[in-house]
Amino acid sequence: xxxxxxxxxxxxxxxxxxxxxxxxxxxxxxxxxxxxxxxxxxxxxxxxxxxxxxxxxxxxxxxxxxxxxxxxxxxxxxxxxxxxxxxxxxxxxxxxxxxxxxxxxxxxxxxxxxxxxxxxxxxxxxxxxxxxxxxxxxxxxxxxxxxxxxxxxxxxxxxxxxxxxxxxxxxxxxxxxxxxxxxxxxxxxxxxxxxxxxxxxxxxxxxxxxxxxxxxxxxxxxxxxxxxxxxxxxxxxxxxxxxxxxxxxxxxxxxxxxxxxxxxxxxxxxxxxxxxxxxxxxxxxxxxxxxxxxxxxxxxxxxxxxxxxxxxxx
Ligand SMILES: *[C@@H]1O[C@H](CO)[C@@H](O)[C@H](O)[C@H]1NC(C)=O
Ligand SMILES: *[C@@H]1O[C@H](CO)[C@@H](O)[C@H](O)[C@H]1NC(C)=O
Numbered sequence: 289x290x291x292x293x294x295x296x297x298x299x300x301x302x303x304x305x306x307x308x309x310x311x312x313x314x315x316x317x318x319x320x321x322x323x324x325x326x327x328x329x330x331x332x333x334x335x336x337x338x339x340x341x342x343x344x345x346x347x348x349x350x351x352x353x354x355x356x357x358x359x360x361x362x363x364x365x366x367x368x369x370x371x372x373x374x375x376x377x378x379x380x381x382x383x384x385x386x387x388x389x390x391x392x393x394x395x396x397x398x399x400x401x402x403x404x405x406x407x408x409x410x411x412x413x414x415x416x417x418x419x420x421x422x423x424x425x426x427x428x429x430x431x432x433x434x435x436x437x438x439x440x441x442x443x444x445x446x447x448x449x450x451x452x453x454x455x456x457x458x459x460x461x462x463x464x465x466x467x468x469x470x471x472x473x474x475x476x477x478x479x480x481x482x483x484x485x486x487x488x489x490x491x492x493x494x495x496x497x498x499x500x501x502x503x504x505x506x507x508x509x510x511x512x513x514x515x516x517x518x519x520x521x522x523x524x525x526x527x528x529x530x531x532x533x534x535x536x537x538x539x540x541x542x543x544x545x546x547x548x549x550x551x552x553x554x555x556x557x558x559x560x561x562x563x564x565x566x567x568x569x570x571x572x573x574x575x576x577x578x579x580x581x582x583x584x585x586x587x588x589x590x591x592x593x594x595x596x597x598x599x600x601x602x
Pocket of ligand 1: 406426555
């Protein structure tokens with residue numbers, strides 16, 4: 289019994305020296321999102337039927353709400369919009385801090401749902417696309433599963449991915465793909481939309497290193513690595529199993545395609561993905577997307593994010 293202890297301590301030390309361990313550098317819970325992130329009252333570059341409001345407006349209209357354990361950001365669900373006026377009030381948060389190689393863990397209870405919604409949890413460099421973009425949680429119109437995506441300049445492709453999801457495209461260059469980039473679609477039904485919400489959401493984690501980008505998702509109630517579930521002060525990504533999305537650096541030099549990234553969480557409507565008529569109607573949504581968003585505020589009662597916390601590791 290006595291001799292087991294030093295042996296275990298030695299084994300743990302050896303393992304951690306070799307493993308992909310990261311230490312927590314930032315933690316956001318509740319009102320910490322109000323000081324650590326800015327509300328970006330800007331026009332949507334992807335032409336959404338949205339009106340992003342500033343922090344004072346968001347708090348006053350209760351579109352942004354925080355408690356000790358909750359961040360809620362949502363769209364207006366009461367106003368019928370004038371077709372010639374601004375789009376639907378919504379929220380876009382961007383982190384003040386920037387991160388290069390890092391790990392994020394998002395504990396999310398609920399995500400926006402409804403026809404016309406285009407929610408995203410993502411990150412990007414201010415010199416876009418030269419500093420790259422990583423989309424962690426994204427989709428439109430309640431459809432299907434989560435799609436994780438890289439957006440870069442030319443010369444970044446995906447080779448030899450080890451992932452449980454399926455590749456949608458392998459050239460990450462925004463200019464040759466009509467800004468689609470390279471994506472992987474999760475095979476987990478609970479990873480997105482109404483199915484995600486019915487399960488109480490779950491944990492999204494992303495690792496960006498010199499070896500590439502990996503994204504994992506664990507539905508709430510599944511076998512979640514304890515460092516992820518607990519928001520531990522350090523995490524070891526080597527224990528997290530095969531990611532659903534893998535973008536190895538084999539044919540994508542990380543240093544030349546990715547720079548310092550701000551983290552973003554936002555909800556837009558329609559625009560260059562959700563609003564394309566063939567997609568909107570193909571997803572079972574009626575009529576024209578902008579008209580639908582203008583005239584049906586009650587359809588957006590569940591168009592909100594409920595974030596339990598965010599931890600960032602380097
Ligand atoms: C909000 O999210 C969507 C989806 O990722 C993105 O395409 C759009 O540009 C974002 N809007 C803003 C203003 O960042
Ligand atoms: C604001 O939103 C929160 C979260 O949905 C809710 O609990 C609270 O009652 C709302 N406050 C008001 C004044 O409506």
